[in-house]
Amino acid sequence: MRIALTGSTGLIGTALTRDLRKDGHDVVRLVRHPPHAPGEVAWDPKRQWVDTAGLAGCEAVVHLAGAGIGDHRWTEAYKKEIRDSRVLGTAALAEALASLDTPPRVLVSGSAVGVYGDTGDRVTDESAPPGSGFLADVCQEWEEAAAPAAEAGVRTVFARTGLVVARHGGAWGKLFPLFRAGLGGRIGGGRQYWSFIALHDHVAALRHLLATESLAGPVNLTGPHPVTNREVTRTMGRVLHRPTLLTVPAPALTLALGEMASDLLRSQRVVPRRLLDSGFSFSYPRVESAVRAALTDTP
Numbered sequence: 001m002r003i004a005l006t007g008s009t010g011l012i013g014t015a016l017t018r019d020l021r022k023d024g025h026d027v028v029r030l031v032r033h034p035p036h037a038p039g040e041v042a043w044d045p046k047r048q049w050v051d052t053a054g055l056a057g058c059e060a061v062v063h064l065a066g067a068g069i070g071d072h073r074w075t076e077a078y079k080k081e082i083r084d085s086r087v088l089g090t091a092a093l094a095e096a097l098a099s100l101d102t103p104p105r106v107l108v109s110g111s112a113v114g115v116y117g118d119t120g121d122r123v124t125d126e127s128a129p130p131g132s133g134f135l136a137d138v139c140q141e142w143e144e145a146a147a148p149a150a151e152a153g154v155r156t157v158f159a160r161t162g163l164v165v166a167r168h169g170g171a172w173g174k175l176f177p178l179f180r181a182g183l184g185g186r187i188g189g190g191r192q193y194w195s196f197i198a199l200h201d202h203v204a205a206l207r208h209l210l211a212t213e214s215l216a217g218p219v220n221l222t223g224p225h226p227v228t229n230r231e232v233t234r235t236m237g238r239v240l241h242r243p244t245l246l247t248v249p250a251p252a253l254t255l256a257l258g259e260m261a262s263d264l265l266r267s268q269r270v271v272p273r274r275l276l277d278s279g280f281s282f283s284y285p286r287v288e289s290a291v292r293a294a295l296t297d298t299p
Contacts, residue, residue: 002026002057003210004041006093007064007110011169012161015203016062018298028058030065030093043096045089050096055104060210061097063109065089066142069135070171074259083138086110090145098152108209109146111158113195113222115139118266121193125273126160126218135263143218155216157209162195162222162270164202165290168299172196176294179236185246187253190230192267195222198284198293205272208280220272227287239291 003020007013008029017027030043030050041054045065055061067085072078090109097103116124117131130140143158150156164170178184197205205221227235237244254261272280284290 001059001210002028004028004030004055004058004061004104005064006030006043006062006089007066010064011166011173011199012164012202012206013064014299015199016064016206019203019207028054030054043092045085045092048088048092048095050092052096052099055096055100056102058104059106061093061104061107062206062210063090063093063107063146066110069112069263070174074134079134079259083141086138086142087145090142091148094146094149097154098148103149103152103154106155106157106210107146107149108157108159108206109143109149111139111143111160111218113160113162113220113268113270114263115143115160115218116268116270119193119268119270121267121269124268124270126220127273133262133266134259150216155213157215158218159206159209160218160220160222160270161202162197162220162226162268164199165196165284165287165294166199167294167297172294175236176240179240179242179244182242183246184233184236184242184244185248186233186244187229187248188250188265190228190233190247192229192265193226193269194229194232195220195226195268195270196232196287196290197221197223198282198290199297200293201282201284201290204283205275205280208275208278212278215274215278219274220270221275222270222272223282223287223290224272224276224285225287226269226271232287235288235291239288239295
């Protein structure tokens with residue numbers, strides 16, 4: 001297939017591009033600079049502009065672009081960047097796809113399990129309503145911005161992603177050097193659930209969403225067995241053969257990170273009900289297998 005992709009230089013986008021091209025697919029990369037290589041198409045999400053001519057003939061689109069949640073302290077300015085990079089970019093892309101004479105068959109648009117807010121120890125699937133808080137609000141707007149594509153008949157899937165277990169990027173990538181140095185430990189009380197997915201499984205799941213005609217709307221891209229931060233800590237120590245005696249108290253984390261600390265302290269016990277019901281099979285369903293797989297990740 002000819003597949004358009006935003007966010008192609010990020011952790012997931014890089015891995016997905018490599019995997020698609022390995023299987024002979026033509027990947028068209030949307031870039032925010034003048035195109036200088038074959039297969040690049042210009043777009044400007046802030047100005048809500050897309051070079052629609054470059055999307056002609058694309059049968060599928062995967063939209064992963066957005067400012068990193070954990071890249072900076074959450075000042076009001078950066079919170080606006082987080083929101084605008086997702087909402088404005090999605091609206092621009094959806095409207096561009098809707099304007100094509102022959103729109104793609106499917107749009108897989110990024111989202112996050114942050115839409116559910118803090119779920120405590122309650123098992124949460126796609127039938128749950130949106131939660132409250134900054135990230136929940138952003139995720140709702142993010143998904144709503146894709147409406148023009150869906151209204152134009154494009155099968156639109158929202159990939160609600162959890163924590164991607166990878167060694168070379170993302171939030172989990174920041175844990176590996178800490179634990180290797182013996183500085184890893186429990187965050188807060190450690191009882192909060194983390195919904196994770198191995199990078200390999202995330203890429204496979206995105207391809208499953210592209211190929212499975214019955215899937216539309218929200219689909220959780222998390223592993224089937226969410227675990228507490230306490231168990232994550234034990235697992236990282238066991239796999240990396242390092243002590244995990246340290247604890248980061250919640251007040252200290254809040255002092256260091258500000259509002260962003262709430263993202264690490266909240267509990268989300270999210271499960272991939274629709275993914276499993278559609279026949280997807282995980283290669284690394286448990287946290288230890290996901291961490292061990294991350295040790296062989298290619299950057």
